[in-house]
Amino acid sequence: MLIPASLHRLALRVGHVLRIVRWQLARPRIHGVSVIARDGEGRVLLIRQTYGPRHWVLPGGGVRRNEPVTDAAAREFKEELGCPVTDLCLLQVREEPLHGATNVVHLFTASLAGEPRPDRREVGAAQLFALDALPSVSPRTRARLRLL
Template structure:
């Protein structure tokens, strides 16, 4: 799976496609914030992924949250919109917050997610990706000061 991810990144660098993505901050008063670790890259991330053809940003956020975490967002609010060229593509990312959700038993069929876990706000993992760390700091301050991912 890692070789495929590298191949796709090289393609993006050559073609510079326009992509749409979502990330979701799932919070729980008792448990903290939900993060995922993927099978093909290192670090802990916010759940999320790409927006499919004909899908709204909010629908994509709900689908990705279900696919990656087995969670149903009962409430979803848009936090901020970002732009990124980090992976060689022109990527627009919508950041959502899900403060109410229903967690269902995962069947383990998603080959992309190695692990998902809630972390308390004062014990976030060291392997948190830089972008995820920035988004969580902005969310806690309720100040989204940049439009760049």
């Protein structure tokens, strides 16, 4: 049985703050994935998370222990947006500071293979944007999109 969405979103916000504190203290090296997914018109899919800053960002998340990064990218996308991607292609691996941690980000490009449906728990909104008409995106997202 799932907990109510509103309680789940609250837990995510609290967990986000606790994770930041932990990373600031421990300064770990973490691995994540980020996916630049485009539709047939070349628009890029951006999401708004229910926790953290309100900027639009690229879908993605953490890599599990011993999980291949391509599998992690596909899993995170499917979990957050309820649709698969095709043609996953590693674009770049980059190290970025993230709240005191070193985040090793595996950045992928992909094609949308369905209609995105945000889970409304971790992802509050998802929308396709033309690259020349982007909304307010995080600096990190803007830098990643410049690689296209």
